Amino acid sequence: MTQLSVNGHDYAVHGDVGTTLAETLRDELALTGTKVACAEGHCGACTVLVDGTPVLSCITLVHTVEGSEVTTIEGLRDHPLVDAFVRTDALQCGFCTPGQIVSAVALVSRTPDPSSDEIKHAMAGNICRCGAYPKIEEAIRTWRD
C-alpha cells in the first residue's frame, strides 16, 4: 500500500510496484480527467503536477511520488485558465485539453504574463492533433481577462 495525496485528499492505493501514477489515478481512483494517449511519455496528455512541477504521469511510478502533492485537472476546475480555454475555443475534441491546462497552470504559476516565445517553449510537450494551438496560446496570454 502506498500513501498518495491527490488534490489535497489522502488516498491509500494498492497497485504493485511498476504501476504508473496515471494508471492509479484513472483505474483505481476513477479520476479519469487525466488522459493516457501514448503511455510512453511522448505526448503530454497525461500531464499532472507533482509538487507543482509538470510531469508525465504515464511514465511516473506511483511508488515514487509518495509524500508528494499530486495535482490533476480535477483539482484545477476553478482555475481561471479553464474559463480562458473555453472562452477562446482553445479545444476541439478535448482529449489533450486537461494535460494542456495542467501544463499551462504550471507556466502561469511561475510566469503570470508569459510572452509568445515562453508559451511555445513551455507548452511544446503537449501534443494537440486537432491543432488548437493558436487558441491555446491566446487562452494563456489572456487568462486573467
Add this chain to the structure above:
Amino acid sequence: MARLIRTEKEVEGRYEEVWIVVEEDALEQWPAGPRRIVGQPAARIDGRERATGQAVYTADLALPGMLHTAVLRSPHPRARVTHLDLAPALALPGVHAAIGPGDIPQLVDECNYQGVAVAAVCADTLAEARAAVRAIDARFDVLEPLLDPDEAVARGHLLAEPRVRSRGDVERGFADADVVVEAEFRTQVVLHNSLETHQAIVEWVGDGVDVHISTQYIWGIRDGVAEGLGLPPDKVRVVCHYMGGGFGSKNSPDDYTFIAAELARRTQRAVKCALTRREEHTAAGNRNATIQRLRIGARSDGTLTAMSGEFVNAVGWGGWSSSTEGPMQMLYACPNVSTTTHGAKLNLPPMKAFRAPGFVEGTFGLEALLDELAAKLDIDPLELRRLNHADQDEVEGRAYSGKNLLECYRRAEAHWNRRHEVRSRSTDVVKRGVGMASQIWYGGGGPPSYAWVRVGSDGRAAVVTAMQDIGTGTRTAMAQIAAEELGIPLDHVTVSLGDSARGPYAAISAGSSTTPSMGPAVRAAAADARRQIDEIAEQRGTPDAPLAEIVALLEDAQILGKGARGPNPTGMQVLTFGVQVVEVAVDVETGEVTVERVAAVHDVGRVINPLGASSQIEGGIIQGIGHTLSEERLHDRVTGRLLTTTLESYRMPTIADVPEIVSELVDEPDPHLTNLGSKGLGEPPIVPIAAAIANAIRDATGADVRRLPISREEMLRALREAAAREKERVGAPARV
C-alpha cells in the same frame, strides 16, 4: 406532407443513390449575413466538460464487471500462421476467454499486412490480458511481401481496375501548347494519430448489444455491427458522447469491435478492446503514399491546353483508391484532361479516409507543377489561376450550386501583395518567399439526417439527435441554428446526441458533412416546432405574443417538432473552394523550413459559428503543416515492417511549429443548398497548404521540392539541384 424520393448523395467524392423523406414546405434561406445567433461567435456548449476532464470518452468508460482485451497482431507484412496454441494464455490468472482464426472473420491465419489481428484474449486487467497474449504460442511462416507501388502496378496487383477519366483530346492539347511542364511527385504515408485510440466496449444486453465506441459514425457502426453479428439493426445500440479525434479513421466498426463483441458473447460480460498507441500507428488506417506523374501544357498567354496524370495510390491491402486525380480533373477550366489512377495492393496496412483523401495529395502535385508552369511562362501564379478559372464544372458539365473562388482570389490579393516585402527580408542564409495554392473539395453533405425539437412550458428547447460531435463543434452549431429559428436565447437550448437508441438517423461526421447534413434537419425541426407554437398563438387570438408566453400555457404538454434533411440540388455540383497564401523562411545551409504566416480564404457557404470555423481552419492548416514538413510513417525496405510506431518517431507539429494564421470566410450562403446554404469546413483547410508551402519555397529559393515530407534531406537536395541549374544557366555560353 412528406414524400419519399430517390436522390444522389455524395461523401468524399463518392456518389450513391439513396431514398429520402422530403417535407413539402421548404424553408426559405435566411438572407446573407450574421444573424442574432447564427453567424455570431459562440463558445462550445460542452467546452467546460471537455476542459475540466469531466467528459467521459470511451477510453474513460468502465462498465461494471468489464473485461480488458489484448490482441495478437501479425508482426509480419506477409506470413502464414503455422501454429497457434491459445492454451498457455487461457491458463494464466485473470483470463476469461481467448479467440483465434476462424472464430470471427476478423481473426485470420493468412496475414497480408502487419497489424492484422490473429488472436485476442480478455482478462480482468489489461496487464493480465497482455501477459496472456505474450504467452500465446504462435508461429509464423514469413513470406516475401509486395511493397513497391510501381511493381504492384506492373504486376496488375491492384484493388480494382485502373480508373481512367478523360475529356477532350490531350494529344492535341499538348501539341497546341507553347510550354509543357512535367514532373514526378511523391507523397508519404501519413497517420491520423487521433489522441484517443480506436476502441469499443461491447456488452450483450437481452437479445441485442450495446456498443460504446469512439466513432465518427454512430449509425454506420450500428449497421455494420448488425450485419456482422446477424442482428436486426435496432437490436444494436451505439453510444458515443465524446470522442477524441477521428479525422476519417473512425467510420467503421473494425476488428476491435467484433473482437470485443465475440469475447463479450462468450463471457457474458462487458468487454473493452482498445488499441494501444503502437497499434494505432499500425492497424488504424492511414493516408496512403502516392506517386504522381504529371504533365501540364499551356499557351504562352497562360491558358491551359492539356493536363495529364498517372497516379499510383499505394493503398495497402485494402480500402479504396481515392481521387488523387480529383484536383486535376476539377479545379480548372481545361478542355483536354486525361488521368489514370491505380490502386496498388500492397502488403501494407490498408488506407482509411483521412481529411480530404486524395485531394490533399493531388493538390500538392498539381499546384506545385502549376507554379513551375507560371515561372516558365513568366506569369504571376495568382493570375494564372484566375485565367483558368472554371465557371462551370467541366467534368460533368454541371453548374456549380455556389462558387466564390474568384472572390477568394480577390481577398487573397492583400496577402499575395506582401511578397515583395517578404522577399526583401531575405538574408544570405535565410531566404523568404510567398506561395499560394487553390482549394477544391466537397462539403455539401446530403440526406438523410433527422432531428427532433422539444419545447416545454419553460420556454426552453431540447434538440434531440443521435448524431456525434467529433470535436468540430457541431453540437454548438446545432444549438445556434435551433435558437435562431425558434427566436430564443442560445443558452435556452440543449442538444442531446451520441446514442442511437435516443434519436433518429444522423449522417456521418466525415467528408465535411455534419453541418450541411444535420444543420438543415435541425432548422426544419425547429421551424416545425415554431409553426405549431404560432398556430396556438393564432388560435388564442394573440398571433404576436412572444414564444415564452404561449408555451407557458402548456403545463405538461410539449411541442414536438421534427425535421429532415432535404435533397441536394439535382444536376449541380456542390463544392467548396478556397485559396491559401503562405510565407516561408528557408535556411539554405541547413535546409530548415519555417512557415511564418498562412492566410486562408475559404468559401463554404453560410458560416454558422465563426469562432468554431476559425478553429477548424487553424486545425486543418496545422495538421497540413505536419504532413508537409515532418510526418512520415516509415517501413523497413527489406522486410516491410513498420519502424515509426510511437509519437516520438512519428513527428506531429507542436505549438512551437505554429505560424501566424489569418483566416477569412467568404460567408456567402449557397443559394441552392438546403434551408441554410452551409457547407462543411472540416476538410477544406488542409487541402492546399502543402502546395502553398512548396510554392513559397520555390519563390524563396528557386528550389523545386517534389516530395513530402519536405525533410532536411529533401530540402537540401532541392537546393543543391537549384544551385546546379543556376550554375549551368550562368555558365552557359551566351547565345548569339
Add this chain to the structure above:
Amino acid sequence: MLELRRASNLDLGAGTPIHGGTEVVPQLRSGLLRTDTLVDVRSIVPRGVASDRIGAGATLREIEQSGEVPEALRDACRLAASPQLRAMGSLGGNLLQSTRCWYWRLNWPCRLHGGDECFAQAGEHGEHAIFANDYCASAHPSDVAAALVALDATLRTERRELELVDLFRVPTEDDRRATTLEEGELMLDVSLPPVEKSVYLKAMDRKRWAFPIVGVAGARIQGEIRIALAGVAPMPWLLEDGLDTATPLPRNAYKVELAAALVKRARAALA
C-alpha cells in the same frame, strides 16, 4: 514481482538505478529493460548546479534555468526533449540514455541486442550515424552529452574520475555496450574547466521536442576550440579530424552537409 528499493548510501547493491525514470520506466514497460529490482537513487545523488560543477541528479530544467552554467550546456538542456521530460529527467540519466534507432527500440535482434546484424545499414538509416558506423549505425541522441564533451567535462563517480568523453564507447563485436560504467557504479557530478565561450546549435525535425538530426556543441577553452556532435555516431563525437573523415551510409549523406553548416556557424560564433 518488481521491487523498488530506496538507496541510502553510495553502495548500490544489485538492481537497476532509477532517478527521473524517463528512460527506465518506458524501457521497462516495453520490454527493452528487464530487471527485478529498481534502486531509487534520488536521495543519494548530488543535484546542485554551479558554473563549474553540476550534480548528476540535477534536472535538465534546473540546468536550463540556471544563469551560471556555460551557454552550450544551458542551450543543450533548453533544446532537449519536452518541458515535462526536462522537469523529470536528470543529467546523469540523460547521459546514459539509449539510442533512438528504431530497430533497437523495436527490439529487432540487432548487434546491440546481442545479435549479428545491424538492420539500419541495409534498411532505413536516414536518422543514423555518419561516423564509426561500420559495426553499429546507431546515433547517440543526447544534446547534453555533446555539450559536455565540447566543454571538456570531467565525470566523477563514487569510485573514480574520468573524462566525460570516456563514459562513452563505440560498441564492438566483443563488447556491445555504449557506456563504460561498471556494475554498481554511480555517477555523482560533472565538473567543467573555465570556459571562454560556448555554443550549442541543433537541427531537428520540428521546432521543439525532437532528438538531434545533428547537434553541434562548441567551446573555446584557453584559446582552443573543441567541437562535439550529437546524432552522428554511436557516442557523442568529438570532432578532431574534421567532417571529411565521415563515412555516411547511402541515404544519410545529407547529415554531413548539415553538420558542416552548423560546425561553420559554431566556429564563427566562437571566434
